[in-house]
Amino acid sequence: MNTYNLDQQVRFSVSITSLLNVAVDPDDVYFQWRRPDTLVITTYHYGVEPELVRDSIGNYHADVTLDFPGEWPYRFYWTGTYVGAAENKCCVRDSVF
Numbered sequence: 001m002n003t004y005n006l007d008q009q010v011r012f013s014v015s016i017t018s019l020l021n022v023a024v025d026p027d028d029v030y031f032q033w034r035r036p037d038t039l040v041i042t043t044y045h046y047g048v049e050p051e052l053v054r055d056s057i058g059n060y061h062a063d064v065t066l067d068f069p070g071e072w073p074y075r076f077y078w079t080g081t082y083v084g085a086a087e088n089k090c091c092v093r094d095s096v097f
Contacts (some may be wrong), residue, residue: 001071001088001089001090001091002090002091003090003091003092003093004066004090004091004092004093005092005093005095006066006067006068006069006092006093006094006095007065007066007067007095008065008066008092009063009064009065009066010063010064010065010066010090011061011062011063012031012033012061012062012063012064012074012076013055013059013060013061013062014029014031014059014060014061014076014086015058015059016029016058016059016060016078016082016084017058018082023056023057023058023059024057024058024081024082025054025057025058026078026079026080026081026082026083026084027078027079027080027081027082028045028046028047028078028079028080029045029046029052029054029060029076029077029078030043030044030045030046030052030076030077030078030079031043031044031046031051031052031060031062031074031075031076032044032074032075032076032077033064033072033073033074033075034072034073034074035068035072036068036069036070036071036072036092037068037070044062046060051063060076066090066092068092069092069093069094069095070091070092071089071090071091071092072089072090072091072092073087073088073089074087074088074089074090075087075088
C-alpha cells in the first residue's frame with residue numbers, strides 16, 4: 001500500500017489488456033474512490049467526466065487530491081467487449097501542521 005502526504009495530488013492509472021496481453025479500449029471505463037471521512041464513493045465514467053483521461057490505447061488515469069488522513073480505497077473497472085477490474089487502496093498520513 002502506497003502512503004502519501006495530506007493534501008497531495010495523486011495520479012491513479014490502469015493499463016487494460018486483452019487475454020492475449022494486447023492493449024485494448026473497453027466500451028466503458030470507470031474509476032471510483034471512497035473518502036475515509038465521509039465514506040462517500042465518487043465515480044468517474046470515461047467520456048462523461050473529464051477527470052478520467054485516456055492516455056493511449058488501454059491506458060487511463062485520474063488525478064485525486066487526498067485531503068483527509070486515512071485509507072483511500074480505489075477501483076478501475078471496465079465493461080463491454082472487454083470486462084475486468086483492478087482495485088487497491090492507499091494511505092494518507094496526517095500532518096503535524
